[in-house]
Amino acid sequence: EPEVTQTPSHQVTQMGQEVILRCVPISNHLYFYWYRQILGQKVEFLVSFYNNEISEKSEIFDDQFSVERPDGSNFTLKIRSTKLEDSAMYFCASSLSGDRNQPQHFGDGTRLSIL
Amino acid sequence: SQQGEEDPQALSIQEGENATMNCSYKTSINNLQWYRQNSGRGLVHLILIRSNEREKHSGRLRVTLDTSKKSSSLLITASRAADTASYFCATGGNNRLAFGKGNQVVVIP
Numbered sequence: 001e002p003e004v005t006q007t008p009s010h011q012v013t014q015m016g017q018e019v020i021l022r023c024v025p026i027s028n029h030l031y032f033y034w035y036r037q038i039l040g041q042k043v044e045f046l047v048s049f050y051n052n053e054i055s056e057k058s059e060i061f062d063d064q065f066s067v068e069r070p071d072g073s074n075f076t077l078k079i080r081s082t083k084l085e086d087s088a089m090y091f092c093a094s095s096l097s098g099d100r101n102q103p104q105h106f107g108d109g110t111r112l113s114i115l
Numbered sequence: 116s117q118q119g120e121e122d123p124q125a126l127s128i129q130e131g132e133n134a135t136m137n138c139s140y141k142t143s144i145n146n147l148q149w150y151r152q153n154s155g156r157g158l159v160h161l162i163l164i165r166s167n168e169r170e171k172h173s174g175r176l177r178v179t180l181d182t183s184k185k186s187s188s189l190l191i192t193a194s195r196a197a198d199t200a201s202y203f204c205a206t207g208g209n210n211r212l213a214f215g216k217g218n219q220v221v222v223i224p
Contacts (some may be wrong), residue, residue, distance in 0.1 A: 004157070031210070042217075043158065043203065048210035056210040091157055100145045101165060104212060106157035 002026040006092050006107035013082055014115055021077045021110045023092030032075045033093040033104060034067065036060070043091065049075065050098060079112075087114045127221045134191040136218040138204035139184075147180055147187045148212070152201045161189075161202075194222045 005024045013019045025032050034046040047057040049067050066078045075094075079086055089111050093104040128134050140147070146165045150158040164171045164180045164187065171178045177190040191198055199222045205212040 006157075033210070033212075035212075043205075043212075043214040045207075045211040045213065058211065093158075098210065100207070101163060103148060103160035103163055105160065106150075108155075108157040 002105075004092055004094055004105050004107035006090075006110050008110060009108065010111045010113070012113045012115060015084055016081055018078065018080050019082055019112065021079075021090050021092075021112070023075045023077070023107055024073050025075055025092065025094030026096075026105055027073070029094035029096050029105070031055075031095045031098050031102075031104075032067075032069070033095075034077045035091045035093065035106075036088040037091065037109075038085075038088040046077070046090075055098070082112075082114045084114050087112055124216065125219045125221075127223065128194055130194060130196055130222050130224050132194055134194050134198070134220050134222070135188055136202055136220070137186060137188045138215055139186045140204075140206050141185065144182070144206045146206075147178075148205045148207075149176075149178060149187075149189050150203045150205060150214075152203065152217070154200075158203065191220075194220075196222050196224045198222045 007022045032049045035043050037043045045058050047061045048055045064080050068076050089109040091106050091109045093106045095102045095104045144166050146163050148163045149161045151161055152158050162173045162178050164178045175192045180187045201217040201219050203214045203217045205214045
């Protein structure tokens with residue numbers, strides 16, 4: 001069964017550094033998403049992406065964050081000038097369409113640790 | 116914004132027993148979804164129930180939806196050790212999903 005893959009599985013970064021989290025969505029999916037889960041808290045929506053542009057973003061997704069689809073397969077989340085509170089699991093997801101009744105398929109996440 | 120909230124938070128059962136968990140939400144919805152998360156893994160979509168549906172089955176899973184009470188329940192019948200996981204309900208619009216805090220279910224062999 002096709003899967004969403006994320007790399008790396010664990011990323012350790014010094015505070016203030018930039019980090020790029022990578023995702024390969026399911027190949028025929030058109031909508032892509034990033035979520036994060038701070039330890040012990042809910043999974044929170046960050047951003048959705050379609051047709052090479054952001055379609056929706058949350059209040060968490062400020063100027064520190066950016067997303068990109070640099071080629072036909074990768075979908076990346078960049079966090080500039082990381083802060084301690086950015087430490088979390090970051091999940092990428094994709095869906096076949098933007099139909100609200102289409103499930104989103106998640107990767108296994110990248111654990112980001114900011115020191 | 117739409118938001119799922121599960122209840123109870125943690126459940127420990129013997130293998131073979133049924134596990135039931137509940138979720139409530141605050142605003143009108145188009146659908147409600149349940150996801151499972153095994154330790155250290157991503158979220159796996161289990162089942163989606165639309166707002167005009169009252170009950171849905173998928174294998175050993177049974178989901179109910181009561182839009183008048185803004186609540187849903189997930190029943191896992193004849194539980195197995197492999198069902199040990201966290202279970203989340205999620206509501207959402209076209210793009211974003213809003214997840215609850217999750218139920219931790221432990222199935223004891």
